[in-house]
């Protein structure tokens with residue numbers, strides 16, 4: 001049974017938050033399936049990473065989870081309900097920070113609250129409270145004191161931190177990250193791994209992280225899924241049973257590199273076929 | 274980079290203008306060019322002073338006609354730009370029409386407008402409007418229509434309605450485009466008003482130049498030319514300054530990437 005498998009994130013009885021049952025998605029009639037026969041379940045609080053070659057349907061998977069696209073075949077159930085349209089319980093961040101350049105960091109964080117209920121209708125009265133929440137979130141990611149800076153005054157890494165904060169401000173159950181660290185240099189990237197790890201440890205939302213960095217997947221995730229070339233199928237499900245809390249040092253240990261090598265072998269096999 | 278240079282070189286355009294005027298005067302005096310063909314700067318200044326009163330009258334007429342046409346152009350341009358930019362269907366339906374309309378020389382409308390509204394102020398206002406609203410439409414529509422797909426996903430996954438996206442992202446994003454188009458539109462509006470005045474009015478700088486020309490008072494014709502370009506330049510600079518004030522974030526954002 002998938003859900004009772006032993007993982008370091010503990011609670012094996014946790015509720016299933018995302019459930020894919022034999023899901024296909026075709027963008028149009030001619031192109032064939034972008035992803036095919038995908039079945040998996042994600043527990044509440046689980047940290048899932050999805051790896052696979054470029055164009056295999058990782059972003060497509062995210063669109064299905066977030067309800068931006070309906071499946072062509074099969075069922076997608078999120079939070080106990082069949083998905084039919086955008087879910088307000090998700091927060092998303094991408095490789096490009098997509099902050100609004102005319103808004104300060106603080107006002108960029110406020111954007112989701114201007115859209116999602118119940119914040120939208122209470123924003124006027126509770127602005128102070130929400131800004132305090134934004135400020136503490138910015139502090140957790142190390143952006144304290146940058147509330148009133150505009151995106152162009154922030155480095156790429158700082159913008160990406162703000163972008164992740166924006167994805168979390170409305171306290172979503174599910175955080176979707178599509179190659180969020182892909183454009184950053186190696187040092188900044190590892191720093192942000194730790195930022196994300198700490199955020200997740202503290203708040204225990206569910207994370208789906210799409211990445212092409214196998215070390216990133218192994219360091220952060222409870223479970224790694226490897227996808228095949230288009231049409232994307234789930235080839236391997238790999239549980240990362242490294243103890244938590246994980247420190248960056250672990251990435252130099254043999255048990256860690258063994259996992260990375262194993263994942264790489266699967267990817268290598270995809271390339272050859 | 275571009276924003277620091279003009280400060281240092283601010284004297285340059287003035288010096289060049291002075292050089293051109295001196296050259297102009299020298300050629301006119303040196304070759305004794307007839308005042309009826311090509312008046313010297315001195316003769317133009319003389320006309321400017323001598324006819325200051327009537328010139329001011331005509332200039333005021335041209336100015337308010339232009340601003341009225343420009344004002345309508347801004348209103349219509351904003352509405353049309355919003356409609357075209359906010360829906361893909363409208364974009365596909367109206368954009369080709371707009372391009373077709375834009376390729377008509379606007380002076381060709383003047384005879385029609387004269388038949389409809391008679392000689393005078395109305396054709397001038399309408400010509401100014403017809404010629405000036407197009408850049409506004411295109412710019413507003415472009416600003417609204419270009420939304421990064423990722424940002425759209427972020428907003429839609431939060432359950433944002435189309436109107437939310439337009440107001441929170443589309444409008445602010447199209448503002449720099451809008452203000453950039455204003456300075457182009459105001460100069461075009463001057464062109465429209467003056468073109469209409471030269472053929473279908475009995476007031477305005479266009480009319481003044483036309484009638485002064487037909488009585489061979491070339492000093493006055495050139496005086497009119499100088500007045501109209503001064504007005505257009507002042508308005509251009511005013512709108513360029515407004516643009517800078519309103520949308521500093523757009524240019525500063527770009528500076529940091531350079």
Ligand SMILES: Nc1ncnc2c1ncn2[C@@H]1O[C@H](COP(=O)(O)OP(=O)(O)O)[C@@H](O)[C@H]1O
Pocket residue numbers: 027028031034053054055056057058059060061230
């Ligand atoms: N909007 C779309 N319309 C049609 N085809 C698309 C669209 N988006 C993605 N695809 C196709 O679906 C496949 C999977 O794309 P994507 O999910 O973006 O891959 P990944 O994120 O893994 O790189 C690709 O072959 C891509 O060309």
Ligand SMILES: [Mg+2]
Pocket residue numbers: 058059178
């Ligand atoms: Mg992708």
